[in-house]
Amino acid sequence: MSKPLVSIQNLTAGYNGTPVLKNVNLDIHPKDFLGVIGPNGGGKTTLSKVLLGILNPFSGQVSFPSGRPNIGYLPQVSQIDHSFPVTVKEVILSGMARPKTWWKPLKKEHKEKADYLINKTGLSGLGNRPVGQLSGGQFQRALLARAIINEPQLLVLDEPDTFVDRSFEGELYTLLEELNKTMAIFLISHDIGTISSLVKTIACVNGTLHYHPSNVLTADVLKVYNCPIDLIAHGPVPHRVLKDHE
Numbered sequence: 001m002s003k004p005l006v007s008i009q010n011l012t013a014g015y016n017g018t019p020v021l022k023n024v025n026l027d028i029h030p031k032d033f034l035g036v037i038g039p040n041g042g043g044k045t046t047l048s049k050v051l052l053g054i055l056n057p058f059s060g061q062v063s064f065p066s067g068r069p070n071i072g073y074l075p076q077v078s079q080i081d082h083s084f085p086v087t088v089k090e091v092i093l094s095g096m097a098r099p100k101t102w103w104k105p106l107k108k109e110h111k112e113k114a115d116y117l118i119n120k121t122g123l124s125g126l127g128n129r130p131v132g133q134l135s136g137g138q139f140q141r142a143l144l145a146r147a148i149i150n151e152p153q154l155l156v157l158d159e160p161d162t163f164v165d166r167s168f169e170g171e172l173y174t175l176l177e178e179l180n181k182t183m184a185i186f187l188i189s190h191d192i193g194t195i196s197s198l199v200k201t202i203a204c205v206n207g208t209l210h211y212h213p214s215n216v217l218t219a220d221v222l223k224v225y226n227c228p229i230d231l232i233a234h235g236p237v238p239h240r241v242l243k244d245h246e
């Protein structure tokens with residue numbers, strides 16, 4: 001097996017001296033597609049912050065056995081004020097910025113790539129619109145384009161489907177499957193239907209982490225993992241999407 005992109009060992013992390021996550025172990029390999037589920041407040045976003053280096057652990061280790069990877073990040077859109085005066089295209093192009101290269105002028109190919117991603121994320125015609133004038137779903141798509149423009153080795157997505165409507169949902173999932181051919185994906189989602197149809201493996205996060213090496217879960221396994229989530233998918237017609245019992 002290839003060396004992991006990220007290896008987390010015996011991690012304890014939290015805020016103001018109070019742990020949210022305890023004794024977490026997780027390896028993420030190239031081209032993994034990990035679905036991250038768990039109850040509200042279980043620590044999913046906290047784990048993503050540790051991965052991204054935004055939050056320092058209290059103890060334990062986060063290492064990068066193949067060298068520090070380029071990581072693309074789509075944060076939870078509901079937590080971002082997007083009233084700042086920049087356009088969709090500028091936001092997407094800001095994903096090109098890296099510490100050593102931010103001062104270099106953008107090349108034509110970068111602008112072409114931004115245009116390509118504007119189309120790919122269903123934002124055609126909105127490239128020059130200030131992001132303050134976008135809907136939540138449109139802003140989320142612009143941030144997704146920003147997260148992938150630099151072709152990261154690991155893409156971290158925090159509930160990318162919160163604002164996504166039915167018409168873009170299928171395109172989003174097709175895009176993620178396409179991206180997964182070249183990058184690992186860490187996908188936090190409450191949409192259990194998304195998880196079961198897209199991901200390869202699952203992490204249940206509820207104070208600690210239980211790794212599940214497939215995309216099929218049962219209610220009994222969730223109990224063992226202490227991961228109280230609803231296996232019924234929400235939508236126009238509620239339906240059971242994961243196995244009930246073997």
Ligand SMILES: Nc1ncnc2c1ncn2[C@@H]1O[C@H](COP(=O)(O)OP(=O)(O)OP(=O)(O)O)[C@@H](O)[C@H]1O
Pocket residue numbers: 015016020038039040041042043044045046047
């Ligand atoms: N900046 C912070 N300062 C203090 N406590 C925080 C901070 N951010 C999160 N927390 C707390 O840490 C716990 C875990 O939060 P986190 O956002 O990681 O959960 P989550 O699993 O992503 O939840 P959700 O499904 O609701 O998004 C919660 O109790 C939350 O209130």
